Amino acid sequence: MTMENNSTQAAATTISSISSISTKSKTPTIREQHVKKKNVKARLFFFGALLLALLVMASFAESFCPYDPYAQNLDIALQAPSAEHIFGTDRYGRDMLSRVIAASHVSIFSSLSLVAAITIIGTTIGIVCGWRGGRLDTVLMRAADMFLAFPGLVFAMAVAGVMGGGIMSAVIALAAISWPKYARVARSKTLSVREMAYMRAARLSGSGTLKIIVRHILPNILTPIIVTSMLDIGTMMMELAGLSFLGLGAKPPIAEWGSMMSETRRLLSTVPIAVFAPGGAIFVSVMIFNLFGDALRDYMDPKRRGR
Amino acid sequence: MNVRKYFASRMIQLVPILIGITFLSFAMMQVAGSDAVTEMYSNAGAAVSEETLDAARARLGLDKPFIVQYFVWLGNMMTGDMGKSFISGRDVFQTFMSKLPATLLLTVMSVAATIVLSVPLGLLAAVSAERSASEQDSTHRTIYSVIDNVVRFLSFIGNSMPNFFVALLLMNFLAIKLGLLPVISSGVTLESAVMPTMTLAIAMTAKYIRQVRGAVLDELGQGYVTGARARGVRESVILTKSVLRSSLSTLLTLLALSIGSLLGGTAIVESIFMWDGVGKLAVDAITMRDYPMIQAYVVWMAIIYVGVNFVTDMLYVVIDPRVRLGAEK
Numbered sequence: 001m002t003m004e005n006n007s008t009q010a011a012a013t014t015i016s017s018i019s020s021i022s023t024k025s026k027t028p029t030i031r032e033q034h035v036k037k038k039n040v041k042a043r044l045f046f047f048g049a050l051l052l053a054l055l056v057m058a059s060f061a062e063s064f065c066p067y068d069p070y071a072q073n074l075d076i077a078l079q080a081p082s083a084e085h086i087f088g089t090d091r092y093g094r095d096m097l098s099r100v101i102a103a104s105h106v107s108i109f110s111s112l113s114l115v116a117a118i119t120i121i122g123t124t125i126g127i128v129c130g131w132r133g134g135r136l137d138t139v140l141m142r143a144a145d146m147f148l149a150f151p152g153l154v155f156a157m158a159v160a161g162v163m164g165g166g167i168m169s170a171v172i173a174l175a176a177i178s179w180p181k182y183a184r185v186a187r188s189k190t191l192s193v194r195e196m197a198y199m200r201a202a203r204l205s206g207s208g209t210l211k212i213i214v215r216h217i218l219p220n221i222l223t224p225i226i227v228t229s230m231l232d233i234g235t236m237m238m239e240l241a242g243l244s245f246l247g248l249g250a251k252p253p254i255a256e257w258g259s260m261m262s263e264t265r266r267l268l269s270t271v272p273i274a275v276f277a278p279g280g281a282i283f284v285s286v287m288i289f290n291l292f293g294d295a296l297r298d299y300m301d302p303k304r305r306g307r
Numbered sequence: 308m309n310v311r312k313y314f315a316s317r318m319i320q321l322v323p324i325l326i327g328i329t330f331l332s333f334a335m336m337q338v339a340g341s342d343a344v345t346e347m348y349s350n351a352g353a354a355v356s357e358e359t360l361d362a363a364r365a366r367l368g369l370d371k372p373f374i375v376q377y378f379v380w381l382g383n384m385m386t387g388d389m390g391k392s393f394i395s396g397r398d399v400f401q402t403f404m405s406k407l408p409a410t411l412l413l414t415v416m417s418v419a420a421t422i423v424l425s426v427p428l429g430l431l432a433a434v435s436a437e438r439s440a441s442e443q444d445s446t447h448r449t450i451y452s453v454i455d456n457v458v459r460f461l462s463f464i465g466n467s468m469p470n471f472f473v474a475l476l477l478m479n480f481l482a483i484k485l486g487l488l489p490v491i492s493s494g495v496t497l498e499s500a501v502m503p504t505m506t507l508a509i510a511m512t513a514k515y516i517r518q519v520r521g522a523v524l525d526e527l528g529q530g531y532v533t534g535a536r537a538r539g540v541r542e543s544v545i546l547t548k549s550v551l552r553s554s555l556s557t558l559l560t561l562l563a564l565s566i567g568s569l570l571g572g573t574a575i576v577e578s579i580f581m582w583d584g585v586g587k588l589a590v591d592a593i594t595m596r597d598y599p600m601i602q603a604y605v606v607w608m609a610i611i612y613v614g615v616n617f618v619t620d621m622l623y624v625v626i627d628p629r630v631r632l633g634a635e636k
Binding site: 142145146149150151152153154155156157158159160161162234238241242245246247248258261262265268269272275276279282283286287290291 | 324331463470472475479567579593596605
């Protein structure tokens, strides 16, 4: 259908929206190109550092918590923000700041493993389809089209609900609808390198199929796939949080940003911070992932820097 | 003539997709574990013998092979019979259809709001971006670049906020703090539609501004724009008559694609604002494991989505002469 050229168009247009200048009349001088490259690099390092900090926090979340995120103390339930409890406390007297920090573990690593899973599955299917062609290709690509024809979130909601909730079923539900995008990118890239001369050279020098795929195809198609998956992490994080918010993902008492917000949303009129703290955490993390993804894309594709 | 042929061939292409969608929805509910009969009796709260269950299965045709069941189910679905809700016992199809208008209204309003907001803002950003590069005067250059960056920054923020967070923010400020709007909807009224529409529109606008900006910027770099400028055609005329028109098909595609996430998004937004549409119905059905209702929701949402994409494809032919000529060939 129209999906494929769409996603490339969407990619192309978002790319043009990143760089600030777009005139075809003016070709950048070598010096200007140099400055641009330096800027992109600086951006990449800056957001990379932020991302690293976020990941470190998520990995050792529990040790950054000022209080035990799961310890209940009804005496101090529903407190407004104070010096001891910067984000206040929730219905059970649990420290909100600690819970927000603890939740980063589940929220961030579930999105990361989701994106890793769909990248690996989708890419593998795509390469196999592009390499082998024939009936296998037709069948798998029809299946991919079928999933693309579904409104994704609707399907994911139903799958997660039917599987009975839990963060694992939310991850599987979103993986089920998201792999076709990667399969399509990997397949079209594989098709474009398959007939290259160096491919025949590799074959002539006696490389087996597996070696050709791993040594020659994969490195040549990896860039667009990595960029796509980096840019997907933020979206996936929001969708996972959305499923959890609906009660179809992480279940209380496990601290996860989406489910925390659905727990505290009744407190919106009394303790709004209990809702906005986890919401803000999602927002900031998604933002960091998106900014890093953008920087990475600009860095990986020098042609787009000049635009 | 050939355009009609093109329409027909596209129609035929829809058939396998629709079959696939219905099959997938059917299979999903089958592998869900417990079958309808066990579910029905366990909801009734009675312990039943294996014979009664078998008899009920035979009566409902659940002892037949999977593929036979699918075609029976498909046939029933076409005639509007999708079974009874496990929870309320009411007819699923009728319940679904009675709630559908509210969701469609919400969808149409948010798409309208998205277009109204994002096209001017995207255009503004694109024109500013272009001028910030070409303007001689350095103060003007700075102003234009600031405008462009502000719009892009706003769109970036909107892109990084999950819709339920936006919904709760709106609720806090517009309803609780300022008291302008009711906190939860009191039926399908204009007043209670404002916040759900805004929530859905904000997320889409953020995404869309970037696309409009990109599409317009691409068009502005085309030779015909330079040509028109050289001939002294007014800038406003160039923008509205040529640039917007030629970027229309890109925008249309993106809008059609976002309908998919919009339909999913309505579920969250509807259940936050208690908007009485199919999204809320589905969320309730999912929490209560009301399988026939979930199935109806998935199937019909998929059909609507496929339908919207089909109509979009057909619209290209109308708005874009290049596609029309391609189809005629």
